[in-house]
Amino acid sequence: MKQVEVGIIMGSSSDAPIMRQAIEVLKKFEIGYEFSVVSAHRSPQKMFEYAATAEERGLKIIIAGAGGAAHLPGMVAAITTLPVIGVPIKSTNSLDGWDSLLSIVQMPGDVPVATVGVNGARNAGLLAVQILGTNNNTIRQMLAALKKENYDKVSKQNETLDQIS
Numbered sequence: 001m002k003q004v005e006v007g008i009i010m011g012s013s014s015d016a017p018i019m020r021q022a023i024e025v026l027k028k029f030e031i032g033y034e035f036s037v038v039s040a041h042r043s044p045q046k047m048f049e050y051a052a053t054a055e056e057r058g059l060k061i062i063i064a065g066a067g068g069a070a071h072l073p074g075m076v077a078a079i080t081t082l083p084v085i086g087v088p089i090k091s092t093n094s095l096d097g098w099d100s101l102l103s104i105v106q107m108p109g110d111v112p113v114a115t116v117g118v119n120g121a122r123n124a125g126l127l128a129v130q131i132l133g134t135n136n137n138t139i140r141q142m143l144a145a146l147k148k149e150n151y152d153k154v155s156k157q158n159e160t161l162d163q164i165s
Helices: 013-028 044-053 072-079 098-105 121-133 137-164
Strands: 004-010 032-037 061-067 084-089
Touching: 004 013, 004 072, 004 121, 013 032, 013 061, 013 084, 013 121, 044 072, 061 072, 061 098, 061 121, 072 084, 072 098, 084 098, 084 121, 121 137
Parallel strands: 004 032, 004 061, 061 084
Antiparallel strands: none
């Protein structure tokens, strides 16, 4: 079994369809993860315990998704020394995701949260991979292959444009 290195948490199970995008990325890069609901508002004790024990449980990065007021990423970042990546989620009670984005990105000094775009769990997963890749040649090589795939996709799109112009 793979060592769990990334914690993926969210404020509600309704956030799971978005947060699963991060899981897809971690699976592609063969990185172990855990996935759970940890609400800053409905289960603050669980959130505190999760963040306080994350490092001793072997986590290296936490990806935290939240909609609405979106306190989860910042509160977790206030407790742990691990990097936290916030995913603002456009939820049923959000203002088109803007409230979540601003709640996460506008952290006070000394409590950084790396923040991706609204519903950007895929990029959160990739950012976690890049952070882990700073100390792992295999991951860096896999990231380089992904960059080449993206380059090739764009080149192919240009070839298609040339055919229709």
